[in-house]
Amino acid sequence: MRRLVVIFVLLGLACVAMGQRKAIKFPKEKKNSVVKVKADPKLEAAKGDVRIGPDGRPLLFGPNIELCKNRTSHGKLGKHHYFLSWREPWHKFEDWDWFNGRNFCRERCMDLISFDDPVEFKMFEEVMQQDNISSIYTSGRKCNFKGKGCEQEQFQPINVNGWFWAGAGNARIPPTNKRNRGTFWSHTGELKKPQPDNYEGLKAGKLEKVSDPVGLTLEDLQEWHDEACLAVLNNKYNDKIRWHDVACHFRSKIVCEDSEQLIKRALSENPGHTIPEPVAQTD
Ligand SMILES: *[C@@H]1O[C@H](CO)[C@@H](O)[C@H](O)[C@H]1NC(C)=O
Numbered sequence: 001m002r003r004l005v006v007i008f009v010l011l012g013l014a015c016v017a018m019g020q021r022k023a024i025k026f027p028k029e030k031k032n033s034v035v036k037v038k039a040d041p042k043l044e045a046a047k048g049d050v051r052i053g054p055d056g057r058p059l060l061f062g063p064n065i066e067l068c069k070n071r072t073s074h075g076k077l078g079k080h081h082y083f084l085s086w087r088e089p090w091h092k093f094e095d096w097d098w099f100n101g102r103n104f105c106r107e108r109c110m111d112l113i114s115f116d117d118p119v120e121f122k123m124f125e126e127v128m129q130q131d132n133i134s135s136i137y138t139s140g141r142k143c144n145f146k147g148k149g150c151e152q153e154q155f156q157p158i159n160v161n162g163w164f165w166a167g168a169g170n171a172r173i174p175p176t177n178k179r180n181r182g183t184f185w186s187h188t189g190e191l192k193k194p195q196p197d198n199y200e201g202l203k204a205g206k207l208e209k210v211s212d213p214v215g216l217t218l219e220d221l222q223e224w225h226d227e228a229c230l231a232v233l234n235n236k237y238n239d240k241i242r243w244h245d246v247a248c249h250f251r252s253k254i255v256c257e258d259s260e261q262l263i264k265r266a267l268s269e270n271p272g273h274t275i276p277e278p279v280a281q282t283d
């Protein structure tokens, strides 16, 4: 009961903060609910190994008009829909790496969630708590690529100034070495150091121990081990629900949110089509 009150308070705040955007409560997941949705082979296929492009980097998918039309919503804020992977029965026991998770969203005119609004994060903090979810991926990403502009002065050092929301037009995440009311990095992690700490990347070290052909980061660290993706972990270090940098192969549940940009793109690539609002899933 107390939790429900908290949710309403939070959603009330969301209404205020988002002006006319009207918040709708995400229905609480039911325990032992009847499984109604069958595993979709297309969804299963989407979770195979990351496809690698000609430059040796994971391919970024564009939207697929049919999948956009068919996308599932588990809740919305205003006209903005969210997909919560664990709410799908076929997904119950499965987890995603960052690239596959992101591509799954993008094919559906969505992207991994961007917490560029603290109210949105507060809401998902509560959802993760009530659904007992150990981690979710966000679109948060560290600009660690070689030869793609990350070398610029303004992004140095990349662990401080190189973080951005890939799903929100590459909006910058404020510097990670200062407290900021819009960011929720954990104060601790594997080494009891404030996040992001690039624990795995630094541990794996430089060139001599390269174990994966995908390559090296801007700092000549191993891309596979570099903690370049932003996950929200639920109390793993007794630190409540907070942001952590993780290696992008880390497996996690995902949250997708509608991407206006990808909806526009899908419509312009498919003249004559419309993308209706998804019917919110209820059970
Ligand atoms: C979209 O959903 C409808 C109804 O569930 C289904 O018949 C159709 O095959 C789906 N299309 C795609 C591309 O998944």
Ligand SMILES: *[C@@H]1O[C@H](CO)[C@@H](O)[C@H](O)[C@H]1NC(C)=O
Pocket: 132, 134
């Ligand atoms: C929450 O999930 C963890 C595993 O991730 C499990 O050990 C624990 O029992 C769960 N708690 C509740 C209240 O279901």
